[in-house]
Amino acid sequence: MTAYIVEDEVPAAQGLVRLLEQADPGLRVLGMADNVEDAVRGITALDPDLIFMDIHLGDDLCFRIFERTVVEAPVIFTTAFDQYAIQAFQANGIDYLLKPIALPAVQQALAKVQKMQRRFRIDPGILRELVDLKPPTYRERFMVASGGQIRSVAVDQVAYFQSEGRYVKLVSTDNHRYIVDGTMDRIHAELDPRRFFRINRQFVISFPAIRSMVSYSKSRVKLVLNPPTEDDTIVSVERSAEFKEWLDR
Template sequence: MRALIIEDEKLAANRLARLLVQIDPNIQVIGQIESVRKAVQQFNSGLKPDVAFLDIQLADGLSFEIFDQTQVPCPVIFTTAYDEYAIKAFKVNSIDYLLKPIDADELAAALQKFRHLAAPVPVSVTPNLELLQKAMHMLGQTPYKNRFVVKVGEHIKAIPVDQVDFFFSKEKATFLQTKENKRFVIDFSLEQLENLLDPQQFFRINRSYMISLPAIQDIVSYSNSRLKTFLRNAPEPDVVVSREKVNAFKNWLDR
């Protein structure tokens, strides 16, 4: 069995690697990766482990983001420091979750479970990311932002998230656009907003725009398998959905 460890804590990764070999000397740990970015790069380059152990919180974001950016070609076992009640909430679609510090017996049981899985990977072992994110949100571990504080001259104003049409970046600044066609500069990058906002309410369609569904006035097909959106009060007449985002965008629309 070829195992991949995706974990940003070096000590935890080394301990897991030792436990795996102790449980089964035939297990080969083919790599340790500490970030979402590097995991995506490795999977895109053709890395195909038999099983991957994913820490939920990595150095540059949540491991769920890996599934948004690439195809994970193997079953996964999430590892997490959340309490046992969170673990029970996360047990969906035949995915295992191991509580840190990882217990050797529980690890052995998880490995035994995956040995019974047939190849190719069944649909049932694909994590339901929406349910996982909901569970984490309910447990208060990744609370979504409810409002943004902005400056209006010498005044400070709080803008509720449900009043936001979209966010966009321009000339190294990030702007918040409200449903009332008001625009404010905020101190967050779009990358940060992806982790702060409810993914059911906002979607990052390209490098410059993160939008809400009510802001969309029309969507049309565009060249190179892309889509073109027309947003209410956008600073440009149309905004293109990146080709690599099209499928995920369609799934988001269909929720």
């Protein structure tokens, strides 16, 4: 199987290539484009079996591609849209990968494509409707208890979250520490991935909280955070590559 990637963020495109190599070593990526013009030329010339396509490109929205060339290969969209948009994709027989993309999602999407027996065309009108949908919304503040009082902590005042046993602790930029409701998984899912990153099971950090970084064993990265923490903050092996891409955005 051959594939073509349309993605205007280089780290995202490179990350997808690595995931595809893991999911299907026999899959061959024919090329990549980061804008409508190059995508039209590449898809027309290379005729891939499968296309991965971001919605928002550097020069325009991806539906312009379908207005300028016939796309018969199955298309898997990479999207950060909310659940309503995802339902619209599904209703029209279009598959998707929700950003940030994980390996199991890629494997599942490829398995679905391999079961398809026909090539199809996509109605650009469907995509026009999708791009009018609101982008994903993220948590803006956390309600915390402090000294018998309740206060609100804005996300831009959060340095990092730390899991301690059954509890999750919010550490603010001015070094106040609060217990917050919810699991680390749920809290992480509610945060803007451009600002926060989960480096391991114990920590979700904000970019401004990184004071310094040093290389560590097994290609890992050790962080020094501000405010400081007594526990080591080491990016796990499985998250190291994605962490470096996150830093480079």
